[in-house]
Amino acid sequence: MIITIDPSTLSSHFEPRTAEESWEKRWREWGIHRFDEQGLGPSYVVDTPPPTVSGSLHVGHVFSYTQTDVLARHHRMRGRNVFYPMGWDDNGLPTERRVQNYYHVRCEAHAPYEPGLQVAMADDAARKHPPRRVSRANFIELCLALTAEDEKAFKDLWQRLGLSVDWALEYSTISEASRRAAQWSFLDLHRKGQVYQVEAPTLWDVDFRTAVAQAEVEDRPQKGSFHHVRFGVEGGGSFVIATTRPELLPACVGVAAHPGDERYRSLFGKRAVTPLFRVPVPIFPSELVDREKGTGILMVCTFGDATDVQWWREESLALRQVVGRDGHLAAVEFGGDAFPSLDAGKANAAYAQLAGKTVKEAQKAVVELLRDPGGCPSGEGLAPLVADPQPIEHPVKFFEKGDRPLEFITTRQWFVKILEHKPALVEAGERVAWHPDFMRLRFRNWTENLNLDWCISRQRYFGVPFPLWYRVGPDGTVDFASPILADEASLPVDPMTAVPPGYTEAQRDQPGGFAAEADVFDTWFTSSLTPQIATGWTLAPERHRRLFPMDLRPQSHE
Numbered sequence: 001m002i003i004t005i006d007p008s009t010l011s012s013h014f015e016p017r018t019a020e021e022s023w024e025k026r027w028r029e030w031g032i033h034r035f036d037e038q039g040l041g042p043s044y045v046v047d048t049p050p051p052t053v054s055g056s057l058h059v060g061h062v063f064s065y066t067q068t069d070v071l072a073r074h075h076r077m078r079g080r081n082v083f084y085p086m087g088w089d090d091n092g093l094p095t096e097r098r099v100q101n102y103y104h105v106r107c108e109a110h111a112p113y114e115p116g117l118q119v120a121m122a123d124d125a126a127r128k129h130p131p132r133r134v135s136r137a138n139f140i141e142l143c144l145a146l147t148a149e150d151e152k153a154f155k156d157l158w159q160r161l162g163l164s165v166d167w168a169l170e171y172s173t174i175s176e177a178s179r180r181a182a183q184w185s186f187l188d189l190h191r192k193g194q195v196y197q198v199e200a201p202t203l204w205d206v207d208f209r210t211a212v213a214q215a216e217v218e219d220r221p222q223k224g225s226f227h228h229v230r231f232g233v234e235g236g237g238s239f240v241i242a243t244t245r246p247e248l249l250p251a252c253v254g255v256a257a258h259p260g261d262e263r264y265r266s267l268f269g270k271r272a273v274t275p276l277f278r279v280p281v282p283i284f285p286s287e288l289v290d291r292e293k294g295t296g297i298l299m300v301c302t303f304g305d306a307t308d309v310q311w312w313r314e315e316s317l318a319l320r321q322v323v324g325r326d327g328h329l330a331a332v333e334f335g336g337d338a339f340p341s342l343d344a345g346k347a348n349a350a351y352a353q354l355a356g357k358t359v360k361e362a363q364k365a366v367v368e369l370l371r372d373p374g375g376c377p378s379g380e381g382l383a384p385l386v387a388d389p390q391p392i393e394h395p396v397k398f399f400e401k402g403d404r405p406l407e408f409i410t411t412r413q414w415f416v417k418i419l420e421h422k423p424a425l426v427e428a429g430e431r432v433a434w435h436p437d438f439m440r441l442r443f444r445n446w447t448e449n450l451n452l453d454w455c456i457s458r459q460r461y462f463g464v465p466f467p468l469w470y471r472v473g474p475d476g477t478v479d480f481a482s483p484i485l486a487d488e489a490s491l492p493v494d495p496m497t498a499v500p501p502g503y504t505e506a507q508r509d510q511p512g513g514f515a516a517e518a519d520v521f522d523t524w525f526t527s528s529l530t531p532q533i534a535t536g537w538t539l540a541p542e543r544h545r546r547l548f549p550m551d552l553r554p555q556s557h558e
Helices: 016-030 059-077 093-103 136-161 176-191 246-251 306-314 344-351 359-370 419-430 438-448 523-527 530-535 541-547
Strands: 043-045 081-083 105-107 132-134 195-205 217-233 238-243 252-257 271-273 280-285 297-301 390-399 407-416 468-472 478-485 514-516
Touching: 016 136, 043 059, 043 541, 059 081, 059 136, 093 105, 093 136, 105 136, 132 136, 176 195, 176 523, 176 530, 195 390, 217 246, 217 271, 217 359, 238 297, 246 252, 246 297, 246 359, 252 306, 297 306, 306 407, 419 438, 530 541
Parallel strands: 043 081, 105 132, 252 280
Antiparallel strands: 195 407, 217 238, 217 390, 252 297, 271 280, 468 478, 468 514
16 A cells, blocks of 8 residues: 655644554554454464553553564564454452552452442542452452453553554453353363362462462562571480571471481481470481581471471471461460470460461560570570571562562462473473573473472452352361362353352352352463463364464563
């Protein structure tokens, strides 16, 4: 197409906004970026990762799509039929946090629904008061309303910049088609035995009060301290460990040292006695212990880190969970089978000064308790705290969107099997043409360092629901071992409002009835399906086969 322009008709001043709007309108009318569904020639298919709808746009958003758009235009000019969609990752924790902050609200799962609820953006005066509690259904409505506004802002920017996206292919990860694809994928993985449910230690964010996946975790340098603490040994003697988490002393279930460390070899097979709480715990060898770190001998707690989880499983150690889901130390009582003690009275008196405190508050309190010789476990009459805390800086694991360190909390979660497929994932990575090529090694290292299966369940509200229910026994016990899966024809389904086949709404949460799975998918479980969502997958299988796999995937470092 050739257009002749009379220079005398041009303005002496260039108005970029006017030009942008004019050309964007013409491109849309001409359909020059449109994918031809009936096209018979070669295609070029782009998988555009959907940006998180955060409400905050910056120049990085522009840069991240420039290279993709240049490639799309290049192949379009070569005569290829370019499939270039745009999607919005509009559910998950980032969206919920934005909605909470924007409206100054918090979701109360069991609060009654308020029809027609209207909530304005909170001002400074409103933020001086506690957040308004709203029902799950009202909270989801607020999420949908705000994400619609944010998506419009994103779309307006992309169109102003002239991205050559085919907006007829626009989608969102909370749409009906996306929810159907995610739920269908889960049912398919369940049939293949690739997903499982288990109650186990899981990375947990105490502010969002949900599990998170290893891929969402980042290390942040934090100031801390080594606390040198004296432990006793049954039959006599003592030794000193160095720990950064003395608040987990009441959760201590073992002590480990390297099998080749001559300093501690005589202790293997014996039992240590913890300070303050006087709990006998086994001392065992492990090659995972770093002889050069601290004093070379350490306490195993449920749970301080991933290695504690590994030892707990391998050594069949006791489970003594003291950190609650809200990040406060839970109420426990020493003297029973779960929390044994050689002196329950003193143990409970010490723990009473920790219960209900945050992890940070409990750490300060336990350090003061360890300064008291009365807490000595060895009978030597010495204060368990051997020296003043030694300041250090060390990496601590956080949820990428979180504000407080992650904890390992024992909860019931759904997982996708990843670890057994690591060799296949690495091999698949070798078949990808990486630009720049060094990202191939980064992908390999990241994959090989995975040590947990993918936790896909989230204890949140605005997300794609798990399509299943559980039977409730006559005594009110929920049978998590045998879930009732939704029928594929009913997808997408919300088990919180729909009922499983053969049941009525009156049987919800009743003995002999059913209980809905309240968790939602990790948003990555849905957004990882963007090639399937954009191409139609289960809805248009022929179209999907024609376009899948895609030619280009622009990807961030994660």
